[in-house]
Amino acid sequence: MVKKYKGVSRNNKGKIYYQIEFGIDKKTGKRQRRKSYKDQFGNDFRTEKQAFDEACRVRMEFNQQQFQASIEEGKNDKDITFKEFMEKIYLPYYKKSVQSVTYKTAVTQYNSFVERFGNKKLIEINVRDCERYRLELIEKYSPNYAKGLWSRFKQCLGYAERLEYIESLPCKNLDNPKGRRSETRFWRLDELQKVLKTFDLTNYDDRQHYTAVWLYFMTGMRVSEGLSLIWSDIDLENKVIHIQSTLESNGNGTYIRKMQTKTEAGKRFIEIDDETLKVLKNWRAIQVNNSDDSYVLARFGQPMHKSTLSRMLKRHAEKAGVPVITGKGLRHSHDSFMINVLKKDVLYVSARSGRTDKATTLNTYSHLYDRERVSGGTEITQVLRSVGLIEIPHQDPTKENEIS
Numbered sequence: 001m002v003k004k005y006k007g008v009s010r011n012n013k014g015k016i017y018y019q020i021e022f023g024i025d026k027k028t029g030k031r032q033r034r035k036s037y038k039d040q041f042g043n044d045f046r047t048e049k050q051a052f053d054e055a056c057r058v059r060m061e062f063n064q065q066q067f068q069a070s071i072e073e074g075k076n077d078k079d080i081t082f083k084e085f086m087e088k089i090y091l092p093y094y095k096k097s098v099q100s101v102t103y104k105t106a107v108t109q110y111n112s113f114v115e116r117f118g119n120k121k122l123i124e125i126n127v128r129d130c131e132r133y134r135l136e137l138i139e140k141y142s143p144n145y146a147k148g149l150w151s152r153f154k155q156c157l158g159y160a161e162r163l164e165y166i167e168s169l170p171c172k173n174l175d176n177p178k179g180r181r182s183e184t185r186f187w188r189l190d191e192l193q194k195v196l197k198t199f200d201l202t203n204y205d206d207r208q209h210y211t212a213v214w215l216y217f218m219t220g221m222r223v224s225e226g227l228s229l230i231w232s233d234i235d236l237e238n239k240v241i242h243i244q245s246t247l248e249s250n251g252n253g254t255y256i257r258k259m260q261t262k263t264e265a266g267k268r269f270i271e272i273d274d275e276t277l278k279v280l281k282n283w284r285a286i287q288v289n290n291s292d293d294s295y296v297l298a299r300f301g302q303p304m305h306k307s308t309l310s311r312m313l314k315r316h317a318e319k320a321g322v323p324v325i326t327g328k329g330l331r332h333s334h335d336s337f338m339i340n341v342l343k344k345d346v347l348y349v350s351a352r353s354g355r356t357d358k359a360t361t362l363n364t365y366s367h368l369y370d371r372e373r374v375s376g377g378t379e380i381t382q383v384l385r386s387v388g389l390i391e392i393p394h395q396d397p398t399k400e401n402e403i404s
Contacts, residue, residue, distance in 0.1 A: 005052035016045040018055035022062055034058055082117040082125065085165060086110060090156050099258070101224075101248050109152055122165055125157070130171035138177050147179035185325045186332035189341060192217055194320040204286070205299065209312045211283040212297050212304060216327065218276045220334030220353045223327035224248070225266065227303050228257050231284065232292040239277055241270045243354060247295075247303055255303055266354035 007020045015037055022032040036054070038044055045051040091110060095103050116133060117125060133153070137146040153171075160166050187195065192213075199210040216226055221243060228247035235242070244267050248256045261267050272280075284290050289301040297304045309327050317324040325333070335353060338344040344352075 005048045007055050008048045008051045016048055016051050018045075018051045018058075020055050020059055022059075034062075078121075078123060080122050080165065081119045082122050083114050083119060085122050085160060086114050086156065089163070089165075090159055093159065099246075099248075099260070101246075106152065109149055110156070112149070113153055113156060122160060123167075125166075125170055127170045127174065130157075131174055134171070134174055134177065143177060144179040146177040150177050184329050184332045185323045186329050186336050187217070187322060187325060188333075189337060191320070191322040192333065194322055195316050198316045198319040207283060207286065208297065208299055208304070209316070211279055212309065213313070213316075213330070214276065214279045215297070216330035217333050217337070218273065219270050220331050220338070221270070222246075222262060222266070222331060222354070223306055223309065225261060225354075227295070227297060227306070227309075229296040230257075230293050231290060231296055234280065234296065236277060236281065239272050239274070241272060243268050243270060249305070261354065263354065263356040265351075265356040268351070268354050270352060 008016065008018050010016055017035060017037040019033065019035040022034070024030070025032050036058075039050065039054045040057070045054070091107070094106070094110075098106075117129075120129075134150055137149050140146070141149065154169070157166070157169055157171060161169050195213065196210065199206040201207050201210060212226070215221070216223075219226075219241060221229075221241075224246040225243050228245040229241070229243075233242045233244065234240075243261065245257050245259050246261055248258055250256060280296070283296075287294075287298070289298065294301065295303040306327065313326065313330070314324045331353070335349055338349045338352065
């Protein structure tokens with residue numbers, strides 16, 4: 001009787017072979033197998049025992065290679081430089097975590113970290129290195145920019161800690177640079193009127209720009225949301241705009257309409273007024289290329305660029321003699337209009353503007369709310385008295401009731 005050897009078999013022609021498995025490859029996720037009819041010298045197996053011995057040798061060799069690889073991997077983890085960590089590990093992770101426009105904006109800052117720490121080993125960056133860098137940022141940049149850079153730098157090292165490239169975060173106990181609350185200029189309603197009068201509505205470009213200013217002021221859309229609007233997003237009959245996309249430039253004259261907004265709350269429906277409806281209808285009536293899938297704020301089929309919007313706002317603000325604002329300033333102008341003129345509360349403004357956190361709206365515009373208007377003392381008094389809920393007259397519980 002032929003002795004059975006694990007992993008050794010014969011095919012239908014009687015040829016002897018071995019087949020063994022080494023588990024799953026961690027990098028590829030595929031099963032690792034080895035099958036052969038020959039030994040390491042290229043000779044066919046004459047017996048099952050020869051095949052079994054060769055299989056044992058192959059398995060032992062594989063295990064030794066894996067063990068050596070694990071040692072080298074551990075060594076590489078300790079020797080990895082900050083530059084290698086950023087380029088091979090952090091930036092690929094970050095690129096997949098954010099929108100492409102966010103990555104393009106941030107990568108310049110990340111490159112400055114690489115320039116600063118370069119070939120220094122990641123595990124050798126200590127708290128004193130971090131403190132020196134923090135002070136350099138404060139000295140070199142504005143408070144807000146220094147604070148932003150420091151925050152990104154800490155995120156990089158925090159990711160290294162989570163992946164166990166470093167044992168602890170070296171900058172954990174250091175103070176953040178103190179930023180200053182930036183004030184975004186905005187227009188009041190009377191200032192908007194002055195700006196709108198500077199446009200020549202018989203001119204095609206001016207009509208496009210007039211429409212853009214009006215639409216942003218009256219809806220509070222983010223700049224990229226407005227640039228990505230197509231006509232099918234607007235229900236002219238029911239006076240509703242569906243915000244569901246943003247526009248990104250590839251930098252070579254082409255654009256990508258991404259079916260996502262900055263936050264999940266950014267996907268929303270905005271009700272528009274009758275005058276805004278007229279502005280949109282008048283623009284569509286003369287716009288070149290105005291099918292349902294055409295961009296609303298486009299010129300001859302090409303969507304407006306952010307820089308075009310900024311230059312146009314500056315030019316017409318100076319003509320009107322009002323503060324120069326940005327596209328973001330138009331969004332703030334709308335929110336100010338909602339709060340100061342229409343007296344809308346923070347929940348309404350937050351939902352209309354597409355903000356995830358209501359506290360963000362409150363923190364941004366708390367100075368616009370009239371403290372007297374939100375005190376509510378008089379209203380509370382009126383309600384309590386109307387239901388008979390009043391304070392019981394004072395009695396001294398330390399004295400016994402006197403019986404007359």
